[in-house]
Amino acid sequence: MYAQIEPIGGYSVATALSSSSASLNVSLSRPAQGAIVVHVAGEVDAATAPDLAAALGPIWSSRPARVVLDLSGVSFLGTAGLSELLFAAERAELEQVTLRLVGPHCVRRALRAAGLTDRLPLSADLGEALER
Known part of the structure; x- marks a missing residue:
């Protein structure tokens, strides 16, 4: 496994992570004052x-x-991914941070199947997630 670490705003974040069986890419952007978007792919x-x-x-x-x-x-x-999303929601609540999710059909389906649509609501798109 390798990790490429890139400093952003005084902290570092892994921007490319992979293992032999699967890969995950994570990057950050700051499109608006006080907002961080975590882009996840894989x-x-x-x-x-x-x-x-x-x-x-x-x-x-x-x-x-x-x-x-x-x-x-x-x-x-x-x-395991659903668990991480729940942990993020709990941490956001603890830190008094607004948390929004945007995702494709497979994410919507997983949230619905797990009964988590109320706890982890999805915005229609990134623009809506940044505004609501």
């Missing part, structure tokens, strides 16, 4: 969920007003 499963957790960890210390998890590039979301 499969979020038991092999890659710890990598997502490692990328999200430093974000909370920067005290953003809003975090958007842009899961548009996710092709599979397993139970």
Whole structure:
């Protein structure tokens, strides 16, 4: 496994993570004052969920007003990935940060199947997630 670390706004985040069985790409952007968008692409499963957790960890210390998890590039979301999303929601609530998710059909389906649509609501698109 390798990790490319890139400093952003006083903290570092893993921007490319992969293992032999699966890969996950995570990058950050700051499209608006106080907002951080975490762009996630690939499969979020038991092999890659710890990598997502490692990328999200430093974000909370920067005290953003809003975090958007842009899961548009996710092709599979397993139970380990759902657990990481729940942990992110709990951390956002603890830190009093607005958390929004954006994702494709596979993410919507996984949230619906797990009964998490109320706890982890999805915005229609990135623009809506940044405005709501």
